[in-house]
Amino acid sequence: MKILIVGAGGIGGFFGAKLHQAGADITYLLREKRQKLIQQQGLVIETPKASFTIHPKTVLANQLEPVYDLIILACKAFDLSDSLESIAKASSKGLILPFLNGLTHLDTLDHQFGKDRVMGGVAHIAATISESGSVKQLTELCSFTIGPRTPAQESLSQEFFALCKKADFDSFYKENIEQTLWDKWVFLATLAGMTTICRGSIGDIAATPYGKDLSKRMFAESCAIAAGCGYAIAEPSQASSQEILTKEGSPFTASMLRDLLAGKRDEHQHILGDLIGFADLKSIDCPLLKVAYTHMAVESKNRL
Template structure:
């Protein structure tokens, strides 16, 4: 199976690197600067689960794509999706499967509109990783999973083939017959985590130590839960209880990757993670007090970033 990994940053570099390490036919779609860096220094992964050094991994630039791939894994940031769709179009053939592991849900509508729903699986990943200044992928804990599935829950022939290809490659690969529900379960929690930690500019433990912090976190979570439920994807009680516990845990160092991006002055996925949740809640005429506050806060930050006026 020919696999195209879009991007060789923290997420794409990690999962693509593991696949390449275990003998899979992987090519990375990258920009010219990253291609030069990988050609000169190779792809390096530093992880408690095992380090990897891959000299000169296969790369391709967007203008060099010509032949279709069997599987395209989209690991880009949500704000780059429109450009990425244009970039990968020459690599999408009649039998190509696209596996997006972006946060949120809006990517499914965008990809369906561009390539047709028959090409697009549901998917998500769980990993905490970063790309350092030397281009090394640094895996920050032991979590490294990709969950994927047909959106209708079927166990298709292509799902069986993709499962075989992703399994046994140094990370957790899990097929799901309820992938859309799982994507919503992740999203309603992530929107709450990103929203509250960015709003408060602190970790969950720091927020939990304040008199009103836990209540604010739970109020935001409840708005996201109600939106998921009204959309037909109510989280189960076990998922909900775990989310409540994680968002109010004393002493927790947990914070969203969006907060790290925000602190570093990088673009953030605010519209995709928080803004889309707010838009869906608004269309459904649901309560949006906390979502509205968080969205306004992130929009002010982004306006300042673009204007170059961040403190």
């Protein structure tokens, strides 16, 4: 199986490197500056336990050919259009596997490629690109969940999952992958919403008199939206998410907060705004999510 990974950031860089170590045929699609750096020093992965370096195959957009069985999109949601332009020479063949936050990107991909060519995937990792260009894993959490969205994808999905099982990260296969996407979305919306409003970690929020209750209320709003769209979050999943979102002493934050504090472009529209859009369609009240979105919208405008 020939795999093209678009970008070598937190998700693509880390999981692609682990798959490369496991023997997978990985090629990275990069911009010229990133390609030169990786050609010079390799792709460096820093983890809480150790660091390692791989020397992967890389390609620029104008060098692409339609030879890949699987194209993994590991970009930020706001970079989807640019990523689709960059894979134009390769995308007439193979399945597309997006690891983007939110859910509305599936509509875009289904429209362009047809649903039979668009798998579902969820990545759980906190990682960033350091000043030196290495991919730095911030916590030990690292898992991949994939699954087919139509029967036409089952064979390749299972083949790719077999590759993932050989790699040094947790991997899961879900028949109902769209439910898994909703499970992550409601969790991430609450994590991003609360940590950006409060500009602090889960532990900071939990240490205040009202923090835990507000986190639970925002999570309940998100769960209500999922249920209203036909993807009710199961009780065990709700319980485990709430435990993480209210854990005392936890340093956990959302990447949206890190982007906010660094003055970078963020995904508030895709994580918060799109979820609120579904709530409005279903006439579901979600005042806390709207406060979080409004706060980020103002912050984003002020950074322009």
